[in-house]
Amino acid sequence: MMADQPELHRGLMNVYMDNTESSFIDGDIGKLLYRGYDIHDLAEKSTFEEIVYLVLYGELPNHAQLEELDGYLRANRRIPDEIITVIDAVQSAHPMDVLQTAMIGLAAFDEESEDNSKEANIRKALRLTAKAPTIVTAHHRVRSGLEPVAPNPDLNHAGNFLFMLFNEIPDDETVSLMDVDFILHAEHGVNASSFAARVSASTNSTLHAAVSGAVGALKGPAHGGAAEEVMKMSIEIGNPENAEEYARKKLDNRERIMGFGHRVYRAEDPRARHLRERSQALGEKRGDPRWFQILTHLSEDVMAPYRDRGIYVNVDFYAGSIYHLLGIPSDLFIPIFALGRVPGWSAQCIEQYENNILLRPRLHYVGPMDREYVPIDER
Ligand SMILES: CC(=O)SCCNC(=O)CCNC(=O)[C@H](O)C(C)(C)COP(=O)(O)OP(=O)(O)OC[C@H]1O[C@@H](n2cnc3c(N)ncnc32)[C@H](O)[C@@H]1OP(=O)(O)O
């Protein structure tokens, strides 16, 4: 006898699974707060280092606290030579797979890897935040036949990422652009990758295991991979006049336009505004406004009717055009998202450890029942 069909919550859509103090999202009006602070204030006035402190400790830092955290990040950017050897061995893999491999590999060199106290987890979160850009850039250089560039203690987090990627001291404007990008990606409730991290944390597994699992969950085009897909699409479109026909064909085939839609937002993703402004400014500055024009045409014309269905641009829509204009290869777009998200994943895990309950939903079985076992020779 098959059990009665229970009420399903497919995709766990609109299911509240716990309380959180990390971030607040009102998807109907496009509002996002980190620890109570509006994302617009944070994007305009803060720095990524301040956000790391805010997300992990719950408060904005004072000067002394910020200096201490910044010093800790600067002191912890290097990765062990053994991890460079691992990166070298798996260099042909996608950068997200390499990041995931190296992140879990770091557990072997972290004396606190098995210590799940809050204090140890905050320190590990900071070390993972500090080392993640070193991994991504070292991999990119190794696969390009170049030596990894060592972190520069005179540069901040965003500056170091650019420096280690291009082996050139970046200008202040580009550093600030990268900094805002990291701020905008730092935390976003129980999105798919943070959920993956929380599932691991709920078994009392370690932060390294949970965060590297989150890297895997972020990789897909329905989540972190959208920025790369948007840029691929923009390149295929080529110029603004082609945008409409290209998108209409896709929509007629019931395909999705990447960078639109969101599980929670039914209004514009508030993070998109900051990347839109910067995509436009950078395109004009670099004398290459084409990408911004293509994106504008898609959002303001082709996809405008979809707003009635709650489908607006999300954080990933303009991000790819910025990275592309900065000369960053497209398969590094998802890793950039991950670099910003390490503090958010960690904060979500720390909340999970603090008030833990095993995350274990149920599936309703709809397969055959009570079948008679047939020995292999009789099948
Ligand atoms: C940082 C982030 O992770 S933000 C998300 C990044 N991902 C993308 O940009 C990929 C494109 N977007 C999507 O695939 C979806 O909007 C998701 C996965 C993000 C959210 O999807 P869900 O909440 O599961 O909504 P769902 O997939 O059920 O879509 C609802 C309806 O809107 C339509 N829709 C959703 N997104 C899009 C889109 N980008 N283009 C066209 N139609 C869309 C769906 O086709 C569906 O229509 P239907 O009801 O007629 O079948």
Ligand SMILES: O=C([O-])CC(=O)C(=O)O
């Ligand atoms: O919240 C989500 O589902 C996806 C998202 O925007 C994010 O993780 O930043």
